[in-house]
Amino acid sequence: MIKVRYIFLAVAACAIVSLSSCNAGTPTAENTGTPVANSPQASEAVSNNSHSGHGSKNQININTAILSELDKFEAKLAIPALSNKIQANRPYASPEELVSKKVITQEQFNQIKDMVTVQEVALTGEAKDVDYMSKLGLMKGHLIVAKELLDQNQPKQAEPHIGHPVEEIYVDVEDQLNERKVKEFKTTLVTLQDLVKSNPKAAKLKTDFASSMQAVDGAIAALPEAQRSKTGFVLQVINELLDSANSEYGAAIANGKISAAIEYQDSRGFVTYANQLYKGISSQMAKDFPEAHKSIETSMAELVKTWPTAIPPAAPVKTPNDVTKLIKTIEQNSQTVIDKSSTQAQR
Amino acid sequence: MPNNFALGQENLWSRRQLLKLGLAGAGVTGATALLHMLNAQSKSIVKIPPMEAIAPTNAPKNAANPMQVLRNFDYGTVKKENGRTIREFRLTAGTSIIQLNSAVSYNIWDLNGRIPGPTLRAKQGDRVRVLFYNQAGHSHSLHFHGVHPAEMDGVRPVSNGSAAIYEFDAEPYGVHLYHCHIEPVTRHIAKGLYGMFIIDPPKPRPPADEIALIMAGYDINDDNRNEFYAFNGQPHYYMDNPIRIYQNQLIRLYVLNIIEFDPAVTFHLHANFFNVYPTGMTLTPTHKADVITMGVAERHILEFSFRYPGKYMFHPHQDAIAENGCMGQFEVVADSKNAISTPKNSLQ
Numbered sequence: 024m025i026k027v028r029y030i031f032l033a034v035a036a037c038a039i040v041s042l043s044s045c046n047a048g049t050p051t052a053e054n055t056g057t058p059v060a061n062s063p064q065a066s067e068a069v070s071n072n073s074h075s076g077h078g079s080k081n082q083i084n085i086n087t088a089i090l091s092e093l094d095k096f097e098a099k100l101a102i103p104a105l106s107n108k109i110q111a112n113r114p115y116a117s118p119e120e121l122v123s124k125k126v127i128t129q130e131q132f133n134q135i136k137d138m139v140t141v142q143e144v145a146l147t148g149e150a151k152d153v154d155y156m157s158k159l160g161l162m163k164g165h166l167i168v169a170k171e172l173l174d175q176n177q178p179k180q181a182e183p184h185i186g187h188p189v190e191e192i193y194v195d196v197e198d199q200l201n202e203r204k205v206k207e208f209k210t211t212l213v214t215l216q217d218l219v220k221s222n223p224k225a226a227k228l229k230t231d232f233a234s235s236m237q238a239v240d241g242a243i244a245a246l247p248e249a250q251r252s253k254t255g256f257v258l259q260v261i262n263e264l265l266d267s268a269n270s271e272y273g274a275a276i277a278n279g280k281i282s283a284a285i286e287y288q289d290s291r292g293f294v295t296y297a298n299q300l301y302k303g304i305s306s307q308m309a310k311d312f313p314e315a316h317k318s319i320e321t322s323m324a325e326l327v328k329t330w331p332t333a334i335p336p337a338a339p340v341k342t343p344n345d346v347t348k349l350i351k352t353i354e355q356n357s358q359t360v361i362d363k364s365s366t367q368a369q370r
Numbered sequence: 371m372p373n374n375f376a377l378g379q380e381n382l383w384s385r386r387q388l389l390k391l392g393l394a395g396a397g398v399t400g401a402t403a404l405l406h407m408l409n410a411q412s413k414s415i416v417k418i419p420p421m422e423a424i425a426p427t428n429a430p431k432n433a434a435n436p437m438q439v440l441r442n443f444d445y446g447t448v449k450k451e452n453g454r455t456i457r458e459f460r461l462t463a464g465t466s467i468i469q470l471n472s473a474v475s476y477n478i479w480d481l482n483g484r485i486p487g488p489t490l491r492a493k494q495g496d497r498v499r500v501l502f503y504n505q506a507g508h509s510h511s512l513h514f515h516g517v518h519p520a521e522m523d524g525v526r527p528v529s530n531g532s533a534a535i536y537e538f539d540a541e542p543y544g545v546h547l548y549h550c551h552i553e554p555v556t557r558h559i560a561k562g563l564y565g566m567f568i569i570d571p572p573k574p575r576p577p578a579d580e581i582a583l584i585m586a587g588y589d590i591n592d593d594n595r596n597e598f599y600a601f602n603g604q605p606h607y608y609m610d611n612p613i614r615i616y617q618n619q620l621i622r623l624y625v626l627n628i629i630e631f632d633p634a635v636t637f638h639l640h641a642n643f644f645n646v647y648p649t650g651m652t653l654t655p656t657h658k659a660d661v662i663t664m665g666v667a668e669r670h671i672l673e674f675s676f677r678y679p680g681k682y683m684f685h686p687h688q689d690a691i692a693e694n695g696c697m698g699q700f701e702v703v704a705d706s707k708n709a710i711s712t713p714k715n716s717l718q
Contacts, residue, residue: 086501086503086532086533086534086535087529087532087533087534088532089531110531113503113532113533114460114462114501114502114503114533114535115501115533116458116499116501116535141535142535158529183554186553186554187508189553190552190553190554191508191509191527191552191553192509192527192529194526194527195509195526195527195529263531266530266531267507267529267530267531270465270505270506270507270530270531271507271508273465273507274465274477274479274506274507275477276477277467277475277476277477278467278475282475282476282477283477285592286477286507289507289508290507
């Protein structure tokens with residue numbers, strides 16, 4: 024008798040379970056596809072595709088877009104420094120938050136709403152190239168400072184700067200490397216990191232390091248030479264690098280002392296590479312934009328002084344505030360150049 | 371296979387358990403659990419002694435403020451979308467400095483200007499939307515414990531200056547956590563990118579004085595060993611500023627161990643025993659103890675009340691870890707007219 028009751032209970036229990044899971048909309052093991060399809064990210068991705076199918080404007084993700092991409096809104100609405108304002112009010116849960124956070128008015132929003140999204144969008148055109156080059160530039164910055172530390176026989180300090188390109192950046196450019204037909208170099212970077220960790224005295228370290236640096240350079244060279252020498256383009260990359268350097272430098276200093284060597288070194292590497300990039304376009308800048316050039320050159324020379332050596336000095340040369348100011352000056356001056364070159368490109 | 375995380379499942383479980391209990395004759399644990407539940411439910415108010423939040427040091431800005439972490443739950447901004455409750459949370463990673471003691475300051479990564487990050491709280495079945503903005507230099511991410519699709523797993527780097535939106539359903543109920551998942555994860559967690567994530571069961575737990583305690587370590591010289599430890603961010607803080615609780619008041623501790631580099635620590639409470647709800651994923655305690663072992667990222671709900679007034683320590687029983695900062699005490703206050711009665715902790 025009891026057995027029968029148990030069976031009845033079990034059947035009822037199963038029924039309740041299946042009912043309750045239906046009500047809750049909770050996915051069961053059989054239809055695991057549901058949550059993905061339900062997520063707005065996924066559905067938005069689909070509609071994005073259909074948008075591009077219509078050949079409509081490319082959407083811009085206001086949460087992740089780089090400044091020069093946001094400039095498209097600035098240009099369209101003619102609001103000075105709008106790009107910075109959009110960036111400062113991140114994150115946005117929805118495009119409408121541009122209005123509720125009082126970044127722009129409803130009327131202004133109506134003019135750009137088709138171009139705005141908070142969902143992941145595939146970057147296209149110049150923005151995509153800037154993003155690609157900036158990420159490789161960060162890798163390059165890490166490796167530059169790693170090399171300095173290796174040369175000074177400081178493998179322990181060099182190790183994180185060899186690790187960071189893989190840990191923080193590589194996965195973000197992986198798809199692009201495939202698209203641009205760049206041979207994978209994660210293995211190269213990981214091999215180098217293994218070696219620095221376990222046998223920093225090995226003679227092979229030098230050659231391994233050289234091949235890592237070459238791999239990053241090779242990935243950068245996947246961009247057309249014409250692109251890489253365009254002032255407006257290079258300045259965008261420089262700004263991205265300096266923005267990261269700024270945050271890293273702030274993270275390095277506590278109570279007026281450099282207490283986090285890794286972050287100090289990160290920022291040194293990014294600024295070193297940004298400076299190298301600027302040297303490459305400086306004669307062009309002097310010719311086309313003498314005023315902006317003068318200001319950027321002076322600020323850059325001043326900025327570089329912040330990092331006298333790869334091993335941090337006892338006292339910081341500049342406060343994080345001073346560094347921020349110099350970087351803002353460079354950014355503002357380059358913005359005028361970037362705006363001009365991007366409007367030229369659009370027309 | 372029935373879905374263990376389906377809503378309403380819990381009712382079924384307790385009914386089944388009641389049936390089982392009825393058939394087997396109420397066991398000792400069952401009976402105490404029942405009594406405990408009845409007791410707790412009859413108390414509709416929770417008494418919390420008044421407490422001043424004392425800044426840990428005289429430093430002008432300190433990201434660690436343990437008194438703020440203690441009973442401060444972030445329920446997010448509640449929205450209704452397509453008939454569902456959406457809880458929207460905003461977390462910004464930044465950089466700041468904490469004063470570990472009078473002589474040592476240390477650079478950390480903070481979330482919303484604090485360490486640990488806000489204790490996020492949702493109810494099972496809510497849609498959770500987390501807007502994460504990274505302003506902390508390196509690439510970072512937020513990885514939530516719980517059940518969600520792969521795209522929402524938060525292992526993808528979010529580069530400096532950009533934001534990501536994580537969206538998933540809050541399930542299963544329990545006490546969980548979130549943290550940055552960029553390598554070296556040890557460093558990204560130990561420098562501050564972590565917080566507690568509580569998912570409440572569909573039927574709320576009985577009213578209690580609810581307290582969040584997060585154990586963490588600080589490796590201040592990057593040697594992959596911790597030099598300092600703390601509850602809720604600040605070494606030794608609760609030793610100097612005991613957590614005041616009322617005598618006989620049910621206390622519900624949400625305890626998380628996020629100490630990197632040390633494989634496991636215990637949590638030990640003096641002069642008492644607590645009921646253990648492993649990972650907060652049951653509504654009935656599994657056992658009683660005065661010490662519980664927790665591996666990295668392990669967390670539990672512990673419930674108890676103190677019979678006698680006075681000061682009682684709590685700490686990992688790895689005493690070296692306790693002595694280096696992971697130590698605190700409860701100050702049990704005799705029930706009096708000064709008690710502030712607050713409505714039970716519940717989701718709005």
